[in-house]
């Protein structure tokens with residue numbers, strides 16, 4: 111996001127705040143879809159990465175992967191057509207499944223994560239009187255999905271489940287994966303599909319989460335989006351499977367469009383180290399692969415004229431220890447958040463020049479998982495506001511900053 115836009119946002123909104131640039135999002139998703147279109151590979155947005163982007167994604171992707179009743183309610187509020195939803199995940203709550211099957215007359219797609227879920231969905235189809243479309247998730251060696259041998263049995267015994275239409279398989283094994291691993295997975299999936307087809311199963315769909323890698327740190331290799339997807343499409347072309355392929359993705363679609371804005375509220379030096387305390391923290395930012403805060407993410411420094419953040423309340427400039435303005439030599443900062451834990455270090459030894467208390471640091475590539483995965487209730491600090499921006503619509507507030515203390519204490523009856 112460019113500095114001028116961030117400065118405009120900061121004139122109106124306080125930190126900490128997320129800003130999601132919807133133009134960046136649109137451009138990226140359209141580019142990705144264009145690279146995939148030769149073989150009609152479609153996109154499914156795994157909304158867990160950032161539920162605030164569901165509305166913006168409508169029309170850009172074909173499907174949304176929904177993994178909880180809460181995520182489903184978000185889609186309902188956004189009025190997403192049920193036909194675009196893949197209802198996935200463990201702990202499919204029976205009451206919820208019966209409600210969805212009946213209310214939406216069997217529309218949408220459901221994944222099967224276990225034999226128990228298979229029975230549950232069969233009951234939903236029976237009770238509602240509507241057939242349900244199903245993808246059988248094959249496990250990658252964890253609590254999700256069923257073993258391939260079990261999947262074979264499911265497809266072989268499809269007559270036992272007349273209310274279920276078995277469309278094909280779903281597979282996701284993890285995130286931040288290299289292309290070579292994705293290639294191996296596609297070969298494995300192709301083999302499985304072939305084996306299922308040989309035993310008479312009709313596999314018309316493969317829904318696959320490739321877990322494409324996002325470069326989060328300055329030492330990561332630069333992303334070559336088109337080249338990477340060209341190689342990927344070559345792997346798809348080499349598959350014997352000729353049915354529909356849908357890529358279920360979160361991080362790769364959304365990381366790029368997010369910025370997290372946080373104000374430097376204090377500078378101190380102890381043990382020969384410079385510490386900068388910010389009003390955000392590790393409960394707001396999650397860079398997958400960050401180890402002991404040693405890797406440098408992409409950070410922008412927005413100068414706010416020193417004490418601007420608290421003008422009129424305290425005369426910061428007069429306080430002992432506050433940095434003299436205008437120091438133009440580069441310094442290495444340890445940027446720490448506002449939580450009471452030594453773990454709250456966002457980045458160590460971040461080189462910054464001329465930074466003063468009151469300035470804003472913009473942590474880039476925070477569009478995926480940061481807004482949802484943080485330990486937001488720890489310390490009862492307020493939730494950051496969530497903003498989105500586009501050239502056409504300007505800045506809009508999707509969620510105001512909210513207190514969490516009411517969630518962390520017993521409800522007091524009045």
Ligand SMILES: Cc1ncc(COP(=O)(O)O)c(C=O)c1O
Pocket residue numbers: 156158159175198282284285286319320321322358359360361362
């Ligand atoms: C089943 C499934 N599909 C897709 C995704 C999205 O993964 P990524 O963000 O790596 O694209 C996840 C993430 O946890 C997932 O569990």
